[in-house]
Amino acid sequence: MRALFGGLLALVVSAALVGVLGTPASAACDTAWGSLPKGTLGDYSDGPLERVRTGRQTCYDRLVIEVAGSNFGHRTEYVDQVVQEGSGKPVPLRGGAKLRIIVQAAAAPGFPAVSPNLADVAGYTTFRQVAGAASFESQTTIGLGVRARLPFRAFTLPRDGGGTRLIVDVAHAW
Secondary structure (H helix, E strand, C coil): CHHHHHHHHHHHHHHHHHHHHCCCHHHHCCCCCCCCCECCCCCCCCCCEEEEEEEECCCEEEEEEEECCCCCCEEEEEECCCECCCCCCECCCCCCEEEEEEECCCECCCCCCCCCCCECCCCCCCEEEEEEEEEECCEEEEEEEECCCCCEEEEEEECCCCCEEEEEEEECCC
């Protein structure tokens, strides 16, 4: 009888906590972004691409590309192979899928536009590698190796002190 009472009490407390705390974070992820291309090419930035950084979120991994200018074209899409700007040389990327990110902004002096590791993504859920695929004629391409072809979104936000951030989020799951 005591074991039955203890089991029922545990069940009631668990149900109450789920009701108070809500659903688990993984169930609350709203990442129905799809995997089709995002963004439009067109205008070129009046300032250079200066920096790339990454972050891990509960439902997705995030790539942030910081550009000194504004109103520039960009396009993010899954491709079979990312190639270098100008040369067409393939860029090897780790992961089961490859995102090509084109930013219509020249790389700033000193930016490692052809680096095989623009950011350390060791331990990330979705990202496998961030590589520079060169900057040529005021356009910079970045390759993003991801675990699998997963939903993603790409959008811009103003940057503190001027400029723009291009944000690319890739979901952890469908």
